[in-house]
Amino acid sequence: MxxxxxxxxxxxxxxxxxxxxxxxxxxxxxxxxxxxxxxxxxxxxxxxxxxxxxxxxxxxxxxxxxxxxxxxxxxxxxxxxxxxxxxxxxxxxxxxxxxxxxxxxxxHSSDEHFWFQESRKSRDNPYRDYYHWWPAENGKPNERFSFFDVNRDAWRYDEKTDAYYLHYFSIKQPDLNWENxxxxxxxxxxxxxxxxxxxxxxxxxxxxxxxxxxxxxxxxxxxxxxxxxxxxxxxxxxxxxxxxxxxxxxxxxxxxxxxxxxxxxxxxxxxxxxxxxxxxxxxxxxxxxxxxxxxxxxxxxxxxxxxxxxxxxxxxxxxxxxxxxxxxxxxxxxxxxxxxxxxxxxxxxxxxxxxxxxxxxxxxxxxxxxxxxxxxxxxxxxxxxxxxxxxxxxxxxxxxxxxxxxxxxxxxxxxxxxxxxxxxxxxxxxxxxxxxxxxxxxxxxxxxxxxxxxxxxxxxxxxxxxxxFKSLIALRKNNKTLIYGEYQLLDATNKSVYAYSRNDENGTFLVLLNFTSVDAKFDTDYDLNNSELILSNYLYMDMGAILKPYQACIYKF
CATH class of the missing domain: 3.20.20.80 (Glycosidases)
Known part of the structure; x- marks a missing residue:
């Protein structure tokens, strides 16, 4: 680490x-x-x-x-x-x-921001270069995609100064010109x-x-x-x-x-x-x-x-x-x-x-x-x-x-x-x-x-x-291993269970998570009989290699 x-x-x-x-x-x-x-x-x-x-x-x-x-x-x-x-x-x-x-x-800002209201007034306005403008006489600029525009076009023509302004998102969200x-x-x-x-x-x-x-x-x-x-x-x-x-x-x-x-x-x-x-x-x-x-x-x-x-x-x-x-x-x-x-x-x-x-x-x-x-x-x-x-x-x-x-x-x-x-x-x-x-x-x-x-x-x-949720936060705060400890993925090819360890000089935690609605097996070299079950979302837990639906377990070694 x-x-x-x-x-x-x-x-x-x-x-x-x-x-x-x-x-x-x-x-x-x-x-x-x-x-x-x-x-x-x-x-x-x-x-x-x-x-x-x-x-x-x-x-x-x-x-x-x-x-x-x-x-x-x-x-x-x-x-x-x-x-x-x-x-x-x-x-x-x-x-x-x-x-x-x-x-x-x-x-980006709103098109109702003072900067943009000024910027669109004229090509020589002091705020013109606060945004990205492209003169229409140079032709339509190369394609840029807008995530929110109904036409998916990030260039919006503005008649006032016969130019296009750039908006990666809504037409009301003109992109700010950080090059200025x-x-x-x-x-x-x-x-x-x-x-x-x-x-x-x-x-x-x-x-x-x-x-x-x-x-x-x-x-x-x-x-x-x-x-x-x-x-x-x-x-x-x-x-x-x-x-x-x-x-x-x-x-x-x-x-x-x-x-x-x-x-x-x-x-x-x-x-x-x-x-x-x-x-x-x-x-x-x-x-x-x-x-x-x-x-x-x-x-x-x-x-x-x-x-x-x-x-x-x-x-x-x-x-x-x-x-x-x-x-x-x-x-x-x-x-x-x-x-x-x-x-x-x-x-x-x-x-x-x-x-x-x-x-x-x-x-x-x-x-x-x-x-x-x-x-x-x-x-x-x-x-x-x-x-x-x-x-x-x-x-x-x-x-x-x-x-x-x-x-x-x-x-x-x-x-x-x-x-x-x-x-x-x-x-x-x-x-x-x-x-x-x-x-x-x-x-x-x-x-x-x-x-x-x-x-x-x-x-x-x-x-x-x-x-x-509150118990989990308290557990994390009381065990810095869960914050700074090394993470290691276990049982990587298991299609149902996410298993990993967190460990440092203070000890090791094993986390087992069943992401499915049915019982799931898992495989780990850790001996659960030599561990302490710190937290589980079930009230009881069999110590075998089976996790119940959506079961979560945290073991400490």
Whole structure:
């Protein structure tokens, strides 16, 4: 194990709890979660045993992409409250020894941002070069793919100055021009503004995309339509990240986390190797891409996902982070609920598989990110009608398929499993109307299963998913081997069981996870009779080489 992996820092040892503010807790009855709602639930958050909270964007935004289209990086969206509310939230969190991580969106702003409003006025406007413009008299620029545009075209023609502007995402999310040093300084000033307020770090949205080849040549054939991989290979990316570190990050005791879309295992050390002085952590997307059909839009394979591939991916990435530090997650605001995607949300297996997945997250060598609601086993809502969706990705893809003769029934079926709104339904606090989330009309429908799945029912149940989750966090914190210890994959060819060890000079832990709904055998050289069963999601355990459905066991040697 590399020495920089064992060097103690707060963010390596932390469990980070992600809150999607719009869906967490509404304090004023408008159907939208807000900062005062989060403040009212800080004791609950503290009770989980987590160390830090990552908030999705809370900045002023017209909400074309639910806050990832920012129109003012220094003010709070009115839906969420005021700057005074934010200051109170930060103060109370620090009093409770909770750290706060904000979401930086450095690749693009809203088209309603002052910079862009000025930029589109004229070709000689001082803000023109804050964005990527292409004069129409030079012809249509080479193809760039837009993830959210209904036409999939990342170049938008603007009549005012007879030019195209670049938007990798929505037409209302123009890409910022990091090749302009003035723009870079603006973004560094934004970071300093929030650090000076006392925030403890930033998760940086699609930060590998910030550097572009401004000649916009044709995309090389070797990328074969993998636009994200191409976008993440800008010529000056690491120069900008080093500059960001030098100008801002190195001056504060905060954490910097890259959303590593397009980053592979061969290149990840360029971001997180501490000797390079760029960023602290990165999370990858390889795991999230497992189990899709090759021709559908985020369509799960009818046979499910391969556990062999799952194990290979996470083992490969553990190795990649030997020069630096990684993260581990199975769900977030851009993903469906982890229980539905990776476990089994049928009532008979819900608790067992949720506990099994948490066992994986909290025993790997990486900083775990837990998406709010997963600690109680929230599941996909599985909408039948496109009008129930609020996410621009689902809505625009439905429109695109409808306009191009696509199979809408196939698309809607896949969305029940993979749509992002499945992870964004309101938090389930209790069994009352709207699950205790709001007294008004919720911005997104509440999952009907809140009658059975909620915090109220689980808080005082020692056998609940929530209680098990808290026990896992306590186990991790009390055993640094589960944080810094070496990871070794065992029984690698087992198609049903994920087995691995964590060990260092303080001892060895064996983790056994059955990812299936039937009994599964496993093979290991460890003698379980000479071990202590530390934790299991079953109340009893036969000491043979059989795991019950979705069983999770942690042994100590």
């Amino acid at each position: 590399m020495s920089n992996n064992s060097e103690s820092t707060w963010w390596k040892e932390a469990v980070i709890y992600q809150i999607y503010p719009r869906s967490f807790k509404d304090s004023n009855g408008d159907g939208i979660g807000d900062l005062q709602g989060i403040i009212s639930k800080l004791d609950y958050i503290k009770s989980l045993g987590v160390d830090a909270v990552w908030l999705n964007p809370i900045f002023t935004s017209p909400n074309d992409d639910n806050g990832y289209d920012i129109s003012d990086y220094r003010s709070i969206m009115t839906d969420f409250g005021t700057m005074s509310d934010f200051d109170e939230l930060l103060k109370q969190m620090h009093q409770k020894e909770l750290k706060l991580i904000l979401d930086l969106v450095p690749n 040093p003035k723009l870079r300084q603006e973004m560094y000033d934004v970071l300093s503004f929030w650090f000076d307020k006392g925030v403890d770090g930033f998760r940086m949205d699609v930060v590998p995309f910030i550097s572009k080849d401004v000649s916009f040549p044709p995309i090389p054939a070797r990328f074969n339509g993998s636009f994200g991989d191409y976008y993440a290979n800008g010529p000056f990316l690491h120069d900008y990240l080093k500059e960001m570190n030098r100008e801002v990050l190195s001056k504060y005791n905060g954490v910097s986390i890259a959303e590593g879309v397009g980053v592979n295992t061969e290149d990840v050390h360029l971001f997180v190797n501490p000797d390079r002085k760029e960023l602290d952590m990165l999370y990858h997307f390889d795991g999230m891409g497992i189990g899709f059909t090759p021709d559908g839009f985020k369509e799960p394979h009818p046979d499910g996902y391969s556990l062999l591939e799952f194990k290979q991916v996470y083992t490969k990435w553990d190795k990649a982070f030997e020069k630096g530090w990684g993260t581990i997650y199975l769900g977030n605001h851009d993903q469906p609920r982890m229980l539905t995607r990776w476990g089994n949300d049928a009532p008979e297996f819900r608790d067992l598989s949720a506990k099994m997945l948490h066992t994986f997250l909290l025993t790997m060598r990486a900083t775990p990110f837990i998406f709010h609601g997963d600690e109680i086993g929230m599941a996909n809502i599985k909408f039948d009608d496109i009008t129930d969706y609020r996410d621009i990705e689902s809505i625009n893809m439905h429109h695109y398929l409808s306009s191009n003769g696509g199979d809408l029934q196939r698309f809607m079926s896949a969305q029940k499993i993979t749509a992002r709104d499945n992870g964004r339904t309101p938090f389930q606090w209790d069994d009352s109307q709207n699950a205790g989330f709001t007294d008004g009309e919720p911005w997104l429908k509440v999952n009907p299963n809140h009658k059975e799945v909620n915090v109220k029912y689980q808080e005082n149940d020692k056998d609940s998913i929530l209680s098990y």
